[in-house]
Amino acid sequence: MKSAEFTMVCQMLSELRAEVQAIRTGVDSRIESVAKTVMEAFQGFGILDPDEDTWTDKQVRARYHVSRKTLYNYRMSGKLPYTQTGEGTNCTIRYRKADIIELFATRNAQIIHTHN
Structure with a gap:
């Protein structure tokens, strides 16, 4: 070349x-x-918040006006994934925000559907 x-x-x-x-x-x-x-x-849409991606049991109860027993039942039935740190009265239960939003959106849709 x-x-x-x-x-x-x-x-x-x-x-x-x-x-x-x-x-x-x-x-x-x-x-x-x-x-x-x-x-x-x-x-x-509240699905992703870099400052707050999990909620405590207390935050969920206040936001969605549900009882402690209702959240317990959701956890035990496997409807609501959670993480737990500590044991007994010193434990802290946390939920992923996206899981909570999905659960209550589905729950509210079912309530509306059964009332129509």
Whole structure:
């Protein structure tokens, strides 16, 4: 290969490399934009909150006006996943916010359906 041809091939490769990099940058920024939009939507629906992704038993009872016994029954029947730290009277039960929202949305939909 002659020197002029080699220079031209090198130039073409350099341009191709720049185009590929521009495409990568565009795709990366588009992915970041979509991820940000999805995160904002989840936060808007209360599904995802970076500051508070779990609730205590007390918070759930206050927000949804249910008794301690109702939450206990949901836990024991497997309808409501939870985590427990400690034992006895010193234990703390926490629920994922998304699990609570899903449970009560389903529960409310069933109540509305049975009354119609």
